[in-house]
Amino acid sequence: MPDWRELVSKGLSGLKLGAGEKEEVHAELAAHLEETYKALRARGLPEQAAIQQTLAQVADWQDLRRKIQIARTVKENIMNDRVRQLWLPGLLTFALSMGLLELVQKFGPRPMALDLDKGTPMVMFYTSWLLTLPLAGAIGALLSKRAGGSPRILAISSVFPVLPFGVVFLIAIPAGLLMSHTLAHHIVATAFLTMMFGWVLVPGVALFSGGLLVQLLSRRSNSLDVTMN
Amino acid sequence: MIGTGIKRGTAELAILSVLEEGPLHGYEMARRIEEQTKGALRFTLAALYPMLYRMEQRGWIRGAWETSQSGRRKRCYRLTPAGKKKLSPLRKEWAELFGALKRLTKVAHA
Numbered sequence: 001m002p003d004w005r006e007l008v009s010k011g012l013s014g015l016k017l018g019a020g021e022k023e024e025v026h027a028e029l030a031a032h033l034e035e036t037y038k039a040l041r042a043r044g045l046p047e048q049a050a051i052q053q054t055l056a057q058v059a060d061w062q063d064l065r066r067k068i069q070i071a072r073t074v075k076e077n078i079m080n081d082r083v084r085q086l087w088l089p090g091l092l093t094f095a096l097s098m099g100l101l102e103l104v105q106k107f108g109p110r111p112m113a114l115d116l117d118k119g120t121p122m123v124m125f126y127t128s129w130l131l132t133l134p135l136a137g138a139i140g141a142l143l144s145k146r147a148g149g150s151p152r153i154l155a156i157s158s159v160f161p162v163l164p165f166g167v168v169f170l171i172a173i174p175a176g177l178l179m180s181h182t183l184a185h186h187i188v189a190t191a192f193l194t195m196m197f198g199w200v201l202v203p204g205v206a207l208f209s210g211g212l213l214v215q216l217l218s219r220r221s222n223s224l225d226v227t228m229n
Numbered sequence: 230m231i232g233t234g235i236k237r238g239t240a241e242l243a244i245l246s247v248l249e250e251g252p253l254h255g256y257e258m259a260r261r262i263e264e265q266t267k268g269a270l271r272f273t274l275a276a277l278y279p280m281l282y283r284m285e286q287r288g289w290i291r292g293a294w295e296t297s298q299s300g301r302r303k304r305c306y307r308l309t310p311a312g313k314k315k316l317s318p319l320r321k322e323w324a325e326l327f328g329a330l331k332r333l334t335k336v337a338h339a
Contacts, residue, residue: 027302028278031256059275071282071286074261
């Protein structure tokens with residue numbers, strides 16, 4: 001029986017890995033060849049035929065060395081799926097929607113004011129901003145879809161810009177209530193509802209509608225989203 | 230000739246599926262895949278290990294040296310939580326692709 005370890009070591013000579021890692025690869029591949037050979041012998045193949053069939057496992061050692069080199073050294077997936085499908089589209093959607101808000105505040109028409117209760121914070125409705133949000137939501141969903149995101153991730157990516165506001169209001173306002181006894185509870189409750197309505201619910205619906213449109217269109221086109229890389 | 234992308238996709242699905250049943254070393258993995266697909270899918274050493282190493286880099290599988298009862302050391306691979314998560318959408322994608330091809334070939338023969 002050939003020295004499989006020696007054979008692998010020779011075949012893969014020039015493999016640029018750390019000494020320990022290279023040894024591991026050699027040992028693993030040699031064990032595979034040895035098992036293949038033993039299985040062939042156990043099936044009754046003569047020694048020479050078994051060796052030949054075992055060696056046929058690798059048609060081109062140089063090609064194998066190159067492939068192993070790439071597979072073990074190239075970090076082809078620096079960004080994991082969660083980053084590509086959720087965080088990146090979400091943050092881009094956030095940046096886009098905030099950029100649009102900045103533009104509308106500087107150059108757009110005056111906002112509509114919503115005052116639910118006198119003495120509580122008002123919400124300024126930037127109608128022209130709200131009209132652009134479906135586009136931002138659609139871009140978020142599209143980027144997520146291109147990265148292979150599921151419908152749930154697509155939806156989260158599209159409404160991502162309002163999530164920080166939702167979290168802040170859900171934490172800050174109850175915390176304010178707990179920490180300050182001087183605040184009138186009805187004012188805080190109204191402020192909470194106003195803020196949630198103006199900064200989370202309405203923009204969220206606008207963003208979601210854009211994301212939903214992307215989902216519906218992609219279903220209608222019935223495209224197969226199989227990665228062919 | 231089947232394209233590299235399709236071959237790699239089917240190979241990844243085969244490896245993840247067979248590892249779902251439990252941890253395996255490379256030779257046993259290749260043997261199981263061949264057996265379970267009745268010889269339709271065969272992995273040579275040259276095809277299997279670059280694929281395993283790539284999947285390990287992606288974090289879908291994890292290899293660790295284990296010593297068998299006979300005292301032989303083997304590198305066993307198991308699915309990681311990321312690999313388990315990958316399997317379900319991958320299965321769905323391939324079922325859709327094969328469904329589409331089936332429909333297409335039926336139409337072509339009608």
